[in-house]
Amino acid sequence: RKEVEQDPGPFNVPEGATVAFNCTYSNSASQSFFWYRQDCRKEPKLLMSVYSSGNEDGRFTAQLNRASQYISLLIRDSKLSDSATYLCVVIVGNTNAGKSTFGDGTTLTVKP
Amino acid sequence: DGGITQSPKYLFRKEGQNVTLSCEQNLNHDAMYWYRQDPGQGLRLIYYSQIVNDFQKGDIAEGYSVSREKKESFPLTVTSAQKNPTAFYLCASSSLAGSYNEQFFGPGTRLTVL
Numbered sequence: 432r433k434e435v436e437q438d439p440g441p442f443n444v445p446e447g448a449t450v451a452f453n454c455t456y457s458n459s460a461s462q463s464f465f466w467y468r469q470d471c472r473k474e475p476k477l478l479m480s481v482y483s484s485g486n487e488d489g490r491f492t493a494q495l496n497r498a499s500q501y502i503s504l505l506i507r508d509s510k511l512s513d514s515a516t517y518l519c520v521v522i523v524g525n526t527n528a529g530k531s532t533f534g535d536g537t538t539l540t541v542k543p
Numbered sequence: 544d545g546g547i548t549q550s551p552k553y554l555f556r557k558e559g560q561n562v563t564l565s566c567e568q569n570l571n572h573d574a575m576y577w578y579r580q581d582p583g584q585g586l587r588l589i590y591y592s593q594i595v596n597d598f599q600k601g602d603i604a605e606g607y608s609v610s611r612e613k614k615e616s617f618p619l620t621v622t623s624a625q626k627n628p629t630a631f632y633l634c635a636s637s638s639l640a641g642s643y644n645e646q647f648f649g650p651g652t653r654l655t656v657l
Contacts, residue, residue, distance in 0.1 A: 435585075465645055474633055474648035475586070518585060522644070531576075531646065533585040 434458060435521050437534035444541055448509045452537045454519030455501040463522035464495055464502045468515045469536065475518055478504075509541045546570065547649035549634050554654045556621075556628070564619045564652045566634035573639045575617035576646065579603060580631045592617055593639060621654065629656045 437454045444450050456464075464481035479486065481493040481502050492505040502521075506513055516536040523532075547568040556562045568575065574593045578586040588601030592611040606625025611617055617636075621628045631653050635646040 463644065472631075474651050476648070477645050480645060520646075531588065533578075533587075535583070535585040 432457060433535075434532045435519060435534040437517075437519055437537045440537040440539070442537065442539045444509055444539070446509055446511060446541055446543055448541075449505065449507050450509060450539060451503055451505045452517055452519075452539075453501050453503050454521075454534050455499075456521045456532075457500070458521070458523050459500065460523050461500075461521045464493075465520040465522075466491075466493055466502075466504050467518040467520060467533075469518055470515050478517070506539075509539075511541050511543065514539055514541045547634060547636055547647060549632075549649035549652050551652060552650065554652055556654065556656050558656055559623045561620055561622050562654065564621065564632055564634075564654070566617045566619065566649055567615055568617075568634075568636040568647075568649075569615060570636055570638075570647065571614075572636035572647075573614070574637045574644070575611065576635045576637075577601075577607070577609065577617070577619045578633045578635065580633060580651075586633060589619065628654055630654060 435456050466478040467475040468478045469475040479488050479493050481495050485494045490507045494503045516538045518536045519534040521532050550565045576591040577589040580586050587603050589607050590609040592598035598609050608620045633651045634649040637644045637646045
């Protein structure tokens with residue numbers, strides 16, 4: 432089993448739709464969680480950190496469920512520009528930089 | 544402009560040759576990382592460094608080597624011992640201060656072995 436697993440996708444949704452991605456992790460000592468966005472043939476860019484209490488940034492909401500060991504990303508009112516691959520990242524410990532593990536990503540295509 | 548630069552953007556290498564990928568950052572970050580990404584897959588950690596003159600192996604270090612002589616620079620050498628080196632190579636850096644040490648990435652180098 433992979434340390435970090437994501438919904439396989441691809442997700443194809445119409446503009447304006449709400450879409451949610453999940454990411455499960457296996458190491459209960461994981462401390463830090465992030466969602467990154469990666470456009471085709473580009474580098475990943477930080478979308479948002481995931482805080483224990485959950486956090487929202489405009490149309491994006493991230494949640495953490497420690498008991499079930501998963502994080503989620505909800506995108507409301509999808510835009511064409513949201514089309515990308517979304518990577519979840521899990522870090523074990525808050526200063527052990529070497530233990531960051533990336534999921535394989537979920538591809539989202541938003542269609543007109 | 545603060546950021547991470549990688550060069551070259553595209554690199555072609557003949558089988559059996561060593562090649563070095565450059566990574567420089569001016570963000571004053573302590574930690575630097577090298578990842579490899581294959582098509583349709585996530586990032587896999589090759590090496591990382593948290594301090595000058597020290598570095599650690601990641602999950603797939605075989606066939607690669609690094610150095611960290613300066614805080615700003617973390618070059619990666621892909622040696623002839625790497626069996627399947629064609630991939631997208633990404634360098635990243637992060638601060639080690641605070642609790643949320645998100646990583647910032649360079650634009651990447653696409654290496655093709657002919």
